Amino acid sequence: MASLNACDFYGLDEFLTQEQSLARKTAKDFIAKHVSPRIKESFEAGYFLEDLPEIMGGLGLLGANLSGYGCAGMDSLSYGLIMKELERCDSGLRSFASVQTSLCMYAIHEFGSEEQKEKYLPKMAQGKIIGCFGLTEPDVGSNPEAMGTNAKKQGSHFILNGSKTWITNAPISQLAIVWAKTHEGIRGFLVEKGTPGFSIARIKNKLSLRASETGTLFFQSCKIPEENLLPKTLGLKSALSCLNQARFGISFGVLGAAEECLQEALTYTQSRVMFEKPLASFQLVQEKLVHMSTEITKANLLAFRLAQLKESKKVKPAQICMAKQNNTKIALDCARLARDLLGANGVSNDYNSMRHMCNLESVFTYEGTDHIHKLVIGQEITGFSAFF
Numbered sequence: 001m002a003s004l005n006a007c008d009f010y011g012l013d014e015f016l017t018q019e020q021s022l023a024r025k026t027a028k029d030f031i032a033k034h035v036s037p038r039i040k041e042s043f044e045a046g047y048f049l050e051d052l053p054e055i056m057g058g059l060g061l062l063g064a065n066l067s068g069y070g071c072a073g074m075d076s077l078s079y080g081l082i083m084k085e086l087e088r089c090d091s092g093l094r095s096f097a098s099v100q101t102s103l104c105m106y107a108i109h110e111f112g113s114e115e116q117k118e119k120y121l122p123k124m125a126q127g128k129i130i131g132c133f134g135l136t137e138p139d140v141g142s143n144p145e146a147m148g149t150n151a152k153k154q155g156s157h158f159i160l161n162g163s164k165t166w167i168t169n170a171p172i173s174q175l176a177i178v179w180a181k182t183h184e185g186i187r188g189f190l191v192e193k194g195t196p197g198f199s200i201a202r203i204k205n206k207l208s209l210r211a212s213e214t215g216t217l218f219f220q221s222c223k224i225p226e227e228n229l230l231p232k233t234l235g236l237k238s239a240l241s242c243l244n245q246a247r248f249g250i251s252f253g254v255l256g257a258a259e260e261c262l263q264e265a266l267t268y269t270q271s272r273v274m275f276e277k278p279l280a281s282f283q284l285v286q287e288k289l290v291h292m293s294t295e296i297t298k299a300n301l302l303a304f305r306l307a308q309l310k311e312s313k314k315v316k317p318a319q320i321c322m323a324k325q326n327n328t329k330i331a332l333d334c335a336r337l338a339r340d341l342l343g344a345n346g347v348s349n350d351y352n353s354m355r356h357m358c359n360l361e362s363v364f365t366y367e368g369t370d371h372i373h374k375l376v377i378g379q380e381i382t383g384f385s386a387f388f
């Protein structure tokens with residue numbers, strides 16, 4: 001009898017439709033051909049592979065779950081499976097795709113005017129315009145309501161002042177979605193690269209997500225035409241709804257990294273002999289491998305159900321928080337355990353587990369920290385807010 005698959009112990013694969021399997025295969029083949037051979041060097045040298053966006057665009061992998069405007073219009077599960085294949089390779093690549101699709105393209109698709117959608121979305125789907133999403137500020141992270149960036153109406157323009165930091169894709173982007181306080185509350189703005197008063201600085205020396213570009217955005221009396229306001233944004237909830245889209249993708253993405261770590265630890269411990277026996281035959285080693293397989297199986301079931309809820313438009317933000325929080329935590333735990341089981345080799349970039357571990361530290365913090373998601377779930381089940 002064939003052994004059960006350690007990464008799909010309960011056989012979720014058999015529920016996939018042909019379209020969903022094809023979406024996953026497209027992402028898998030893209031990774032094998034264009035990314036895997038170069039990812040370790042890209043991580044070590046600390047740069048993003050800038051030829052990838054247009055290749056991904058050509059394959060329908062950007063804005064994949066959006067409809068119209070040159071987007072592939074896939075369902076939620078297909079989108080999740082794509083994110084999983086990207087992150088199985090590297091969280092930096094999945095971060096690029098999440099920001100492009102779920103934060104930037106979704107923001108325009110959901111809150112933009114028809115002109116804005118036609119101007120930006122087809123080129124973003126092709127990877128010809130790269131977007132970034134500016135919410136976090138140097139002094140404002142988990143509590144974005146307290147943001148200092150502001151936009152004052154002046155005739156047919158807004159004057160934008162402030163800064164945003166830790167912004168994924170910023171150094172390689174042509175378009176920034178920027179959230180700022182106005183006389184009507186928090187609104188979203190489209191700020192094009194080259195707008196006078198707008199500058200971008202690259203963040204160097206990251207020890208995590210090294211294959212992804214991150215930067216700081218500065219706005220000094222930056223004049224934004226009125227037509228660059230995202231007209232349907234109203235309040236922080238508009239920004240948070242974009243985050244919900246991205247967090248959904250992360251819930252799947254991190255499981256790609258976790259599965260890669262389990263697979264690497266399994267292969268390694270089955271072949272490495274110590275005390276005259278394969279490492280995988282020792283009880284303490286098996287306990288770790290079983291823990292990883294069990295947590296990955298549970299997390300995949302969570303993600304699968306989340307996709308059903310999203311597809312039927314019944315999903316609540318706290319349900320997305322639970323999947324993002326749990327799946328990121330177990331992925332980070334799996335990466336740490338796999339790193340351990342690889343012994344000294346585990347700290348080398350010749351293997352994948354430590355790169356995934358370093359990357360997942362960022363994923364643990366961004367798109368809502370582990371604590372913040374727990375507070376959202378806590379509020380949902382108790383009725384009490386513990387934020388302040």
Ligand SMILES: Cc1cc2nc3c(=O)[nH]c(=O)nc-3n(C[C@H](O)[C@H](O)[C@H](O)COP(=O)(O)OP(=O)(O)OC[C@H]3O[C@@H](n4cnc5c(N)ncnc54)[C@H](O)[C@@H]3O)c2cc1C
Binds near residue numbers: 134367
């Ligand atoms: C690589 C990377 C890429 C990123 N990309 C983007 C991007 O594209 N766009 C963007 O806008 N932002 C981005 N971020 C920023 C990210 O979203 C923030 O770092 C995150 O929201 C946390 O904010 P902070 O770093 O200011 O931490 P803080 O809010 O200062 O939190 C520090 C610690 O305190 C805890 N804490 C805070 N408040 C509470 C509380 N009430 N109760 C209990 N604990 C609490 C946190 O959980 C955390 O452990 C990125 C970050 C990284 C590392």
